[in-house]
Amino acid sequence: MGRLDGRVAFVTGAARGQGRAHCVRLAREGADIIAIDVAGPVEGAHPRPATPEELAETGRLVEETGRRVVTARADVRDLAAVARAVDEGVERFGRLDVVVANAGVMAGGRLWELTEAQWDVCVDVNLTGVWKTLRASVPHMIAAGNGGSIILTSSAAGYRGYPMSGGYGAAKHGLVGLCRTLAVEVARYNIRVNTIHPNGVRTVMGRPPSPEALKAIGLDDHDLWMFGQVTASALPEGTQEPEDVAATVAYLASDEARFMTGTALQIGAGNQLM
Numbered sequence: 001m002g003r004l005d006g007r008v009a010f011v012t013g014a015a016r017g018q019g020r021a022h023c024v025r026l027a028r029e030g031a032d033i034i035a036i037d038v039a040g041p042v043e044g045a046h047p048r049p050a051t052p053e054e055l056a057e058t059g060r061l062v063e064e065t066g067r068r069v070v071t072a073r074a075d076v077r078d079l080a081a082v083a084r085a086v087d088e089g090v091e092r093f094g095r096l097d098v099v100v101a102n103a104g105v106m107a108g109g110r111l112w113e114l115t116e117a118q119w120d121v122c123v124d125v126n127l128t129g130v131w132k133t134l135r136a137s138v139p140h141m142i143a144a145g146n147g148g149s150i151i152l153t154s155s156a157a158g159y160r161g162y163p164m165s166g167g168y169g170a171a172k173h174g175l176v177g178l179c180r181t182l183a184v185e186v187a188r189y190n191i192r193v194n195t196i197h198p199n200g201v202r203t204v205m206g207r208p209p210s211p212e213a214l215k216a217i218g219l220d221d222h223d224l225w226m227f228g229q230v231t232a233s234a235l236p237e238g239t240q241e242p243e244d245v246a247a248t249v250a251y252l253a254s255d256e257a258r259f260m261t262g263t264a265l266q267i268g269a270g271n272q273l274m
């Protein structure tokens with residue numbers, strides 16, 4: 001028996017990395033999955049986009065667990081597309097219990113040197129995209145009347161100053177405010193809302209650029225020193241696997257966390273201690 005038997009989870013950014021791990025883990029816990037991803041380039045963001053094939057592979061991995069899945073290509077900046085995907089998933093599976101707003105992009109640089117496009121893409125995807133994800137899904141959770149759990153993927157850059165992360169850090173801090181507001185609004189429906197704050201995760205986004213590559217984009221030794229300070233971890237191993245984050249997500253989604261709402265869970269190997 002799984003902790004999420006009979007429940008339905010909606011995950012954004014599901015084609016690879018943490019989003020894929022969340023889909024598979026929540027399915028193993030018994031949930032049917034609605035999985036969306038832009039599965040294509042996001043202008044101004046990370047140069048290696050996810051692909052439709054990767055999203056399909058997530059679907060295959062979920063089916064392998066014995067659970068049902070619907071996958072759709074949708075950009076979290078497009079409210080109509082996100083709403084269509086969630087509506088279709090809820091129509092098929094009959095309810096919605098868990099939302100994991102995980103899709104995110106990074107466009108780095110010094111705050112005062114960012115282009116407007118770099119700022120906009122970070123805020124549009126990482127903050128407004130999460131609001132659109134919630135706008136499309138929370139009404140279904142309320143309508144189903146079963147309570148539920150909403151997990152927003154923030155970052156260590158969402159609780160401390162993180163150099164060279166520009167609009168990313170501002171958006172990830174913004175998720176904490178969004179979480180707290182929503183948590184008090186939906187508490188009456190027994191829906192819980194929490195943010196998670198990983199530090200380094202072994203994914204395409206988490207792959208650290210080499211010091212040479214950082215120097216090539218104009219960072220000096222002081223920048224590199226500061227970056228090292230801010231990203232340090234207390235535990236011996238600082239970089240976690242997507243599956244480690246998925247274990248936290250599964251816990252928050254489950255009834256074991258039924259008294260947790262409005263929290264900002266720091267899961268960065270003690271990064272906040274450094």
Ligand SMILES: NC(=O)c1ccc[n+]([C@@H]2O[C@H](COP(=O)([O-])OP(=O)(O)OC[C@H]3O[C@@H](n4cnc5c(N)ncnc54)[C@H](O)[C@@H]3O)[C@@H](O)[C@H]2O)c1
Pocket residue numbers: 012013014015016017018019036037038039040042046049050074075076077102103104105125129153154155156197198199200201202203204205206207
């Ligand atoms: N990797 C890390 O070290 C790290 C640390 C802290 C927080 N995070 C956060 O974790 C989350 C997952 O990132 P990841 O590490 O798995 O990186 P990743 O780049 O491997 O995966 C991100 C996924 O989000 C999708 N995506 C991007 N923009 C989208 C959009 N507009 N609409 C729909 N889907 C979109 C991508 O296509 C990709 O599949 C992100 O929110 C990221 O900011 C990552």
